[in-house]
Amino acid sequence: MGYQDVYAGWQADPEAYWMAEAKRIDWHTPPSRAQFDRGDGISDWFSDGMLNGCWNAVDRHVEAGRGAQTAIIHDSPLTGTKRWISYAELRNRVATLAGALRAKGVGKGDRVIIYMPMVPEAVEAMLACARLGAIHSVVFGGFAANELAVRIDDAKPRAILAASCGIEPGRVVHYKPLLDGAIAQATHKPEFCVILQREQEVAQLTPGRDVDWHGFQYGATPADCVPVEGDHPAYILYTSGTTGAPKGVVRPTAGHLVALNWTMKAIYGVDPGEVFWAASDVGWVVGHSYICYAPLVHGNTTIVFEGKPVGTPDAGTFWRVIAEHGVASFFTAPTAFRAVKREDPKGEHIARHDLSRLRAIYLAGERADPDTIEWTQEKTGKPVYDHWWQTETGWPIVGNPVGIEALPVKIGSPTVAMPGYDVRILDEQGNEKPAGELGAIAVRLPLPPGTLPTLWNAGERFRKAYLSRFPGYYETGDAGMKDADGYLWIMARTDDVINVAGHRLSTGGMEEVLAAHPDVAECAVVGVRDDLKGQLPMGFVCLTKGVNRPHEEVEKECVALVRDHIGPVAAFKLCKVVDRLPKTRSGKILRRTMAAIADGEDFKLPATIDDPAILDEIRGSIAALGYPRT
Ligand code: COA
Numbered sequence: 001m002g003y004q005d006v007y008a009g010w011q012a013d014p015e016a017y018w019m020a021e022a023k024r025i026d027w028h029t030p031p032s033r034a035q036f037d038r039g040d041g042i043s044d045w046f047s048d049g050m051l052n053g054c055w056n057a058v059d060r061h062v063e064a065g066r067g068a069q070t071a072i073i074h075d076s077p078l079t080g081t082k083r084w085i086s087y088a089e090l091r092n093r094v095a096t097l098a099g100a101l102r103a104k105g106v107g108k109g110d111r112v113i114i115y116m117p118m119v120p121e122a123v124e125a126m127l128a129c130a131r132l133g134a135i136h137s138v139v140f141g142g143f144a145a146n147e148l149a150v151r152i153d154d155a156k157p158r159a160i161l162a163a164s165c166g167i168e169p170g171r172v173v174h175y176k177p178l179l180d181g182a183i184a185q186a187t188h189k190p191e192f193c194v195i196l197q198r199e200q201e202v203a204q205l206t207p208g209r210d211v212d213w214h215g216f217q218y219g220a221t222p223a224d225c226v227p228v229e230g231d232h233p234a235y236i237l238y239t240s241g242t243t244g245a246p247k248g249v250v251r252p253t254a255g256h257l258v259a260l261n262w263t264m265k266a267i268y269g270v271d272p273g274e275v276f277w278a279a280s281d282v283g284w285v286v287g288h289s290y291i292c293y294a295p296l297v298h299g300n301t302t303i304v305f306e307g308k309p310v311g312t313p314d315a316g317t318f319w320r321v322i323a324e325h326g327v328a329s330f331f332t333a334p335t336a337f338r339a340v341k342r343e344d345p346k347g348e349h350i351a352r353h354d355l356s357r358l359r360a361i362y363l364a365g366e367r368a369d370p371d372t373i374e375w376t377q378e379k380t381g382k383p384v385y386d387h388w389w390q391t392e393t394g395w396p397i398v399g400n401p402v403g404i405e406a407l408p409v410k411i412g413s414p415t416v417a418m419p420g421y422d423v424r425i426l427d428e429q430g431n432e433k434p435a436g437e438l439g440a441i442a443v444r445l446p447l448p449p450g451t452l453p454t455l456w457n458a459g460e461r462f463r464k465a466y467l468s469r470f471p472g473y474y475e476t477g478d479a480g481m482k483d484a485d486g487y488l489w490i491m492a493r494t495d496d497v498i499n500v501a502g503h504r505l506s507t508g509g510m511e512e513v514l515a516a517h518p519d520v521a522e523c524a525v526v527g528v529r530d531d532l533k534g535q536l537p538m539g540f541v542c543l544t545k546g547v548n549r550p551h552e553e554v555e556k557e558c559v560a561l562v563r564d565h566i567g568p569v570a571a572f573k574l575c576k577v578v579d580r581l582p583k584t585r586s587g588k589i590l591r592r593t594m595a596a597i598a599d600g601e602d603f604k605l606p607a608t609i610d611d612p613a614i615l616d617e618i619r620g621s622i623a624a625l626g627y628p629r630t
């Protein structure tokens with residue numbers, strides 16, 4: 001069957017389609033049906049079935065006689081180490097960690113925050129939670145203490161599992177002070193913290209609260225897998241919205257496992273036993289889905305890579321890892337290839353490695369620019385597939401289903417809607433736009449298994465953010481079009497979310513931080529184009545009347561403030577004090593106009609602009625920051 005048949009088969013009978021897919025994972029009690037209509041357009045999936053995520057990712061492969069297969073390869077050019085963990089070892093390690101957590105009272109429904117770098121223990125921590133039915137929430141290491149504190153207060157974890165440090169090129173990231181700072185700031189206090197002491201830094205443990213990772217597990221009775229309901233939350237993953245308060249995306253257990261398992265063959269074209277590598281971080285959705293759960297559920301070997309595309313030690317690292325470990329399918333963000341291409345434009349490193357076992361390369365997380373796709377395709381000789389999805393969905397909305405049928409690639413398009421997603425392009429009024437016309441990208445409800453059923457502690461925000469603008473649809477926040485062949489073209493965000501090196505960030509959140517500076521009266525942050533990272537934030541601040549300080553001083557403080565409050569990952573380094581911000585007569589800041597000036601794009605002067613002369617001042621400030629780039 002080709003893609004059209006499979007898609008039509010799903011459309012004709014989604015219930016039968018997903019029940020058939022559900023048979024490919026293990027159930028304690030099989031569900032009586034797939035879809036449970038919740039009444040608000042959203043469906044829960046497989047709710048009356050009982051199963052366990054860790055069983056499906058780990059134990060079942062051991063039971064099936066594949067215990068000796070490598071489950072996780074840790075390859076860390078940053079520490080110069082490599083480790084191989086078999087499925088049998090993984091089962092034992094995870095069961096012991098889960099047993100130790102259970103002995104401290106962690107059980108089904110309890111939240112556990114994981115704040116760890118790219119070490120296998122991070123994946124083991126996720127699986128140990130899944131084993132107990134505890135809900136994990138992984139926080140990316142590049143976030144500052146304040147962001148961690150916000151997540152602690154929202155998730156109210158019983159425990160936090162952390163490492164003593166992370167390692168970035170040229171510096172050790174001291175996790176422990178960040179963790180202590182976050183706990184001090186948060187109103188909610190975890191009962192205990194388990195700290196993985198790394199060789200690069202031994203952290204001072206807080207007596208009565210912190211325990212050492214290994215000591216904590218010593219003598220623990222291994223825990224069995226606890227069956228949970230199909231719609232039990234497997235995890236909460238916070239992502240950026242339009243304000244500084246992150247959205248806690250809830251991932252339901254069963255739908256997640258069923259859908260991810262489907263994607264491994266249908267989209268990534270791999271069979272059980274093969275090596276799959278997603279070069280991302282466990283702190284992002286790509287890491288949750290394609291470093292941890294999907295490859296393991298499908299019985300693949302996954303790679304936990306602690307390094308960067310360049311500088312660890314060079315632009316050949318990706319190719320070295322692919323060749324050395326026999327990667328069959330490789331997934332990363334376009335920014336990573338932009339970094340590689342910049343350092344090795346001729347692709348000389350590629351020739352030094354045997355990429356014969358690699359079949360395809362996948363890109364997502366941000367717009368894949370045609371230059372990058374073409375360069376990667378030409379230099380590696382492998383097909384490069386762009387695909388489009390979000391933290392909210394947990395798996396691709398639009399992609400090229402190579403395991404079903406490899407569709408012709410149109411460079412710049414992530415290809416077509418996957419079964420489960422009925423993607424439409426809508427105008428302001430919610431009417432469907434004809435092929436080739438730009439509009440808001442929406443998905444007809446219900447969303448498929450594995451997608452978010454709600455936001456943690458924020459059901460109303462969920463409805464407002466995603467379901468209210470276009471009744472009967474999920475609003476993706478992206479704009480784009482569909483062509484006559486049904487290919488999607490993703491053009492831009494419709495909100496204040498920007499994408500910096502594949503990391504999703506809120507300009508609204510940065511504005512909240514800048515506005516808290518005592519000398520700042522007003523501010524605006526916009527996303528400007530960047531050759532390497534796709535976008536970078538650029539901030540403009542107006543000083544409070546009477547403040548008479550050197551502008552450079554305030555600008556430096558603003559940069560430091562965003563780094564301290566959001567984290568280095570925000571990459572907020574462009575900031576300018578300005579006299580006034582351009583606004584409409586009704587007082588709306590003209591952020592898009594400022595971004596267009598910085599990008600060197602033509603723009604139409606908004607008819608409602610209050611004082612066009614301000615744009616010349618802004619142009620001068622942008623030029624002082626070195627923009628537009630030539
Ligand atoms: N812990 C602590 N700090 C972190 C971090 C982590 N896990 N990850 C990043 N940072 C810091 C970096 O050290 C850097 O700090 P600096 O301002 O002191 O230099 C800052 O956050 C920005 O990091 P990054 O986005 O990684 O940019 P970079 O300039 O260091 O590297 C790339 C550029 C393109 C090589 C890098 O962005 C990259 O590898 N991107 C891949 C994207 C990706 O995997 N995205 C995931 C979604 S699929």
Ligand code: AMP
Nearest residue numbers: 364365366367387388389390391490504
């Ligand atoms: P995240 O939730 O962090 O995965 O970010 C999701 C957002 O990243 C999407 O809503 C898009 O704006 C953007 N994005 C992800 N993949 C792509 C892609 N292939 N092409 C264009 N934009 C993408």
